[in-house]
Amino acid sequence: MATVERNPVERRMAILHRLWLEQSGRDARIFLWEVEDDAKSLIQAFTALQQQETEYDLPDLFITFRAPFDTLFGYSRALRHELLENYQHSKEALAEQQLATDWRYPPLAECDSVDGFMAALSSFAHYYQAQFRYLVVALSPDAVSLHSSWQQWIDLALQSSWPANLRFMLLHSHSNPCWRPLEKARPHDIQKLIPDLQQHTLITEVASQSTEDNETFLYRRYMTDSMVLLQRGTPQQVTERAQRALELAQQKGWPEQQVVMHSIIAGAWLKGQDIPRAVQSYRLAAERAVQIEQPAIKHQLITQSLFGEAGAWFTARRYEQAAEVYARAAAEAQRVPHPLYVIEGYRMAGFCYQRKGHTTLATKFYTEAIRAATQLPLAERKFSTLGITLHALLTMQDKARAEALEKKAQAYCNQLTDIQRKAEKEALALGKYPAPEKTARLQQRMEQAMEQAFLHCCEQRESLIRQASIPFQRIIFAGRELLAPNWSGIPDIAHPLDKEPAEWDAPLSFMTPEPKSTEQLLQTEMPASELKEVL
Structure with a gap:
């Protein structure tokens, strides 16, 4: 019987499928995937595949929980809600399979505690035990407030009542093995899964299955080889392979691909700390980009090449050279146009001049970055580096005074951590199955303490601002015009409960920006002769 050849990704799914079948029957409760950083998505895809009918189906029921982790009790409540939501969405599919749809979690599961959630899981696993071998709970929170608290949550779960058909699934990488402490503390409860995915060859394997013409295929093969060598080889090896791709790109008249290859070569020399060769390659990339006919693509690639060269000079601590190229990159980005690149180019030019003590030039370029930011809508402006630019000024x-503003914000963040830990300690003192109304009151006290800490921090920072000089206040006012009415420098702290200022328990009186504060800040123009000299 003929077999269908799998593509590279499918082959890796098969590896994960086989490894899970081999290892999941072991006497462990937590199954920990450890992979390269760029292979995490494969594990997530493998888990998602279990929701569909494919050849990689397993006799297990996988449920992925993405609720963010905040506190021990808050996370437990969020997981219970997510379990119920998933169950409600699956009722129609269960009915089609003529399976029961009347599961109800036990009263103990109403408790906002680790044991309360485990009671819900145990009940579910028992109720549907005939439908699967194992219930696999993949915990993948979208955000984690304190990793130490999340580890404590896992440890408490391991101390809870644990049905034989329940498995937890966790994931970390070789470079950031965040679950190593748990491995050491609970070696008998954890089964590590380390698949040999050979992720570094995936790009090459995909390219080798291309159906393109011979020259295009060869180019892509050389390019992917160069990218693999960039991670694992020497600069000389990367250059040798990339030159083959360059020759093809030159023969075919592909300037865009020449830019790509020169940039890869530059990255290799930069990684090898050979700054002159990296700079030379980035300049060659920019020269090839000039040959591109489409204006938007041309200016985009020139901009990227200039940023690459500037980054090389910055790495070598040649800050004046870096500043000059960053400024050119910002000017080029205006031709794309790409406002975020404009802001970042001018900001980095200012930062480099500031590092060298050229305060006048630093101020001028920071001002240019702010000017560029005014052209962005507020939603995009908030995600730019405008806040960093203003704080530099x-x-x-x-x-x-600027450092004092930072310290007040950091002290507030530390206080939030202390409040959270105190609340978690109080929650544990309530027992394994606390009454819901008790944890609700605890939640309320914690939130009140967090809000009071936030308001106190805002008051302290505002006091520092009121005592500042007019030029200092003018920069703050620009931030309040361009970013948020209560902007007070970085880090920019947000209300812990995401309330709008009108909803705060005790609304504060922030200094109101003078009319056209940003316009006043931008009044100082860089003389044309000086700007020309710098650019």
């Missing part, structure tokens, strides 16, 4: 105006 604050530091140049009054370093001690």
Whole structure:
């Protein structure tokens, strides 16, 4: 019987499928995948595949939980809600299979505790035990407030009542083995899964299955080989392989691909700390980009090449050269146009000049970055580096005061951690199955303490701002015009409960920006002769 050849991704799914079948029957409760950083998505895809009918089906029921982790009791409540939501969405499919749809979690599961959630899982696993071999709970929170608290949650779960057909699934990488402490503390409860995915060859394998013409295929093969060598080889090896791709791109008249290959070569020399060769390659990339006919693509690739060259100079601590190229990159980005690149180019130019003590030039370029930011809508502006730019100006105006604003914000963040830990300690003191109304009151007290800490921090920072010089305040006012009415430097702290200012328990009186504060800040223009000299 003929077999269908699998593609590279399918082959890796088969490896994961086989490894799970081999290892999941072991006497362990937590199954920990450890993979390369770029292979995490394969594990997530493998888990998602279990929701569909494929050749990689397993006799197990996989449920992925993505609720963010906040506190021990809050996370337990969120997991219970997510379990119920998933169950409600699956009722129609269960009915089609003529399976029961009347599962109800026991009263103990109403408790906002680790044991409460485990009671819900145990009940579910027992109720549907005839339908699967194992219930596999993949915990993948979208955000984690404190990793140490999340590890404590897992440890408490391991101390709870644990049905024989329940498995937890966790994931970490070789470079960031965040679950190593749990491995050491609970070696008998954890089964590590380390698949040989050979992720570094995936790109090459995909390219080798291309149906393109011979020259295009060869180019892509050389390019992917170069990218693999960039991670694992020497600069000389990367250059040798990339040159083959370059020759093909030159023969075919592909300037865009020449830019790509020169950039890969530059990255290899940069990784090898050979700055002159990296700079030379980035400049060659920019020269090839000039040959591109489509204006948007041409200016985009020139901009990227200039950013690459500037980054090389910055790595070598040649800050003046870096500043000059960052400024050119910003000017080029205006031709794309790409406002975020414009902001970042001018910001980095200012930062480099600031590092060299050229405060006048630093101020000028920071101002240019702010000017570029005014062209963005607020939603995009908030995700730019405008806040960092404004804070750099604050530091140049009054370093001690700017650092004091930072310290107040950091102290607030530390206080939030202390409040959370105190609440978790109180929650544990309530017992394994606390009454819901008790944890609700605890939640309320914790949130009140967090909000009071936030308001106190805002008051302290506002006091520092009120006592500042007019130029310092003008920068703050620009931030309040361009970012948020209560902007007070970085880090920019947000209300712990995401309330709008009008909803705060005790609304504060922030200094109101003078009319056209940003316009006043931008009044100082860089003389044309000086700008020309720098660019």
